[in-house]
Amino acid sequence: MQIFEEMQSRGHEALTLLHHAPSGLKAALAVHSTVLGPAIAGVRLRPLPEEEALRGALALSESLTLKAALAGLNYGGGACVLLMPEAGVDDPHAREALFRALGRQVRPLAPRVVLTEDIGVTPGDIAFVAQETPATLGVNTDxxxxxxxxxxxxxxxxxxxxxxxxxxxxxxxxxxxxxxxxxxxxxxxxxxxxxxxxxxxxxxxxxxxxxxxxxxxxxxxxxxxxxxxxxxxxxxxxxxxxxxxxxxxxxxxxxxxxxxxxxxxxxxxxxxxxxxxxxxxxxxxxxxxxxxxxxxxxxxxxxxxxxxxxxxxxxxxxxxxxxxxxxxxxxxxxxxxxxxxxxx
CATH class of the missing domain: 3.40.50.720 (NAD(P)-binding Rossmann-like Domain)
Known part of the structure; x- marks a missing residue:
């Protein structure tokens, strides 16, 4: 995968890889555009190969940019795709650790990125993220x-x-x-x-x-x-x-x-x-x-x-x-x- 060619062709601003070994955090955070405002990044948690996760983050973030613009929202587009930890997330404490680790890793990006739930991620997960960073859209229901x-x-x-x-x-x-x-x-x-x-x-x-x-x-x-x-x-x-x-x-x-x-x-x-x-x-x-x-x-x-x-x-x-x-x-x-x- 030619990552920089992919980013250039789509017009992406940034792609950040997030890692925290103790919690099992491995994630790709793509920011497509912040022209209209902070990039809303839907957080997905799925068992995916690494390359598919990268491609998914790039494609999804571009889609979010267009979606926010067309809807008249003052946000840009981002995406955060989490790879499923080897140990899984059935243990509630492990799940808390995973999403709090995500929040802590994203904290320095708070002015540019806003996280919200997407496939495989619940409002409760985003609440864990919010304990570590203001970079969330808030807890949304259903x-x-x-x-x-x-x-x-x-x-x-x-x-x-x-x-x-x-x-x-x-x-x-x-x-x-x-x-x-x-x-x-x-x-x-x-x-x-x-x-x-x-x-x-x-x-x-x-x-x-x-x-x-x-x-x-x-x-x-x-x-x-x-x-x-x-x-x-x-x-x-x-x-x-x-x-x-x-x-x-x-x-x-x-x-x-x-x-x-x-x-x-x-x-x-x-x-x-x-x-x-x-x-x-x-x-x-x-x-x-x-x-x-x-x-x-x-x-x-x-x-x-x-x-x-x-x-x-x-x-x-x-x-x-x-x-x-x-x-x-x-x-x-x-x-x-x-x-x-x-x-x-």
């Missing part, structure tokens, strides 16, 4: 469910553009990944009367959801790519749609809660296939908005609905794909605000 509801509202706005109506009753939706965000999305879609097919790498999660809601079809994660559907909703851990899988998709819209489900090559393949792609940084921002502001979950989700509606309106007016319009809108805000302190 941001995954807020995000899931925001994805649902954003999907309705995107469906109006891609499917001709924002009603999702009878619409065929394939959900890849039914963790906290995917499960919440499925609940709202099921309530509206969408026809759901779900899959998860942990098949028991998909089966449990089908048993609870009823009327859902369950497939393997690989077979889901071949199912005829109107909307394909990736809600996994990232890059779940490989470029080679795009020709298999039988949908008209990709809209889900997952960060960077497609590579740039994958985005080009989706465009070539005539599939509308509503990017992650536009549609999964409700949790971040609620955590970073005083808005209620409902207000944060409506902010997502409004943002997606604005993107699709511009896309229709200009005849350009929504994912390119969304990126340009985010980059334009960064450019404009970044130039405020410069002379004429």
């Amino acid at each position: 941001t995954s469910r807020v995000t899931g509801y925001g994805v649902y509202r954003g999907m309705k706005a995107a469906a109006r553009f891609a499917l001709g109506s924002e009603s999702l009753r009878g619409v065929r939706v394939a959900i890849l990944g039914v963790g906290a965000v995917g499960r919440t999305l499925a609940e709202h879609l099921h309530r509206e009367g969408a026809r759901l097919t779900v899959a998860d790498a942990r098949s028991e999660r998909a089966e449990d959801l089908a048993d609870e809601l009823g009327g859902l079809s369950v497939l393997s994660t690989e077979d889901l790519f071949d199912v005829p559907c109107d909307v394909f909703a990736p809600c996994g851990y990232g890059h779940s749609i490989r470029s080679a899988q795009v020709p298999r998709l039988q949908c008209r819209l990709i809209a889900g809660g997952e960060h960077h489900p497609l590579s740039r090559t994958g985005e080009a393949a989706v465009k070539e296939a005539g599939i509308v792609y509503m990017p992650d940084f536009a549609i999964n921002a409700a949790g971040l908005i609620a955590a970073a502001s005083s808005l209620t979950p409902e207000q944060a989700a409506e902010r997502v609905y409004a943002t997606v509606s604005r993107i699709t309106a511009v896309a229709e007016q200009l005849g350009k794909p929504p994912h390119l319009v969304a990126r340009r809108m985010a980059e334009r805000r960064i450019d404009l605000i970044g130039n405020l302190g410069r002379g004429a």
Whole structure:
């Protein structure tokens, strides 16, 4: 992996490796941009190879920059990916030590970085971080469910553009990944009367959801790519749609809660296939908005609905794909605000 080339191509400011042997802390902290304000860094804890953790931190931090900019927040983008300690974190004292070690390591970066929870990390974990540093967004409750509801509202706005109506009753939706965000999305879609097919790498999660809601079809994660559907909703851990899988998709819209489900090559393949792609940084921002502001979950989700509606309106007016319009809108805000302190 050519790390500096990767950083340069994405425009990153910094990548810091954090290590504390007694607690088992090994983490990659990426800061993509602080132009709009301190970089919000979602903290993830997953068993990953080192290179995948580095790539994940770089990709996620870029996504956070675009998400904050598009949502009108005065924050930049960061990401902190923790490698799972060899001893695990089942022991509550070990978990406390891990996250307090993270807080102590991040303390010198407090003016530039703000940590908040993400996949595998709880509000209680961030509370441990906060004991060692002021560099946290605070303890937020159930941001995954807020995000899931925001994805649902954003999907309705995107469906109006891609499917001709924002009603999702009878619409065929394939959900890849039914963790906290995917499960919440499925609940709202099921309530509206969408026809759901779900899959998860942990098949028991998909089966449990089908048993609870009823009327859902369950497939393997690989077979889901071949199912005829109107909307394909990736809600996994990232890059779940490989470029080679795009020709298999039988949908008209990709809209889900997952960060960077497609590579740039994958985005080009989706465009070539005539599939509308509503990017992650536009549609999964409700949790971040609620955590970073005083808005209620409902207000944060409506902010997502409004943002997606604005993107699709511009896309229709200009005849350009929504994912390119969304990126340009985010980059334009960064450019404009970044130039405020410069002379004429």
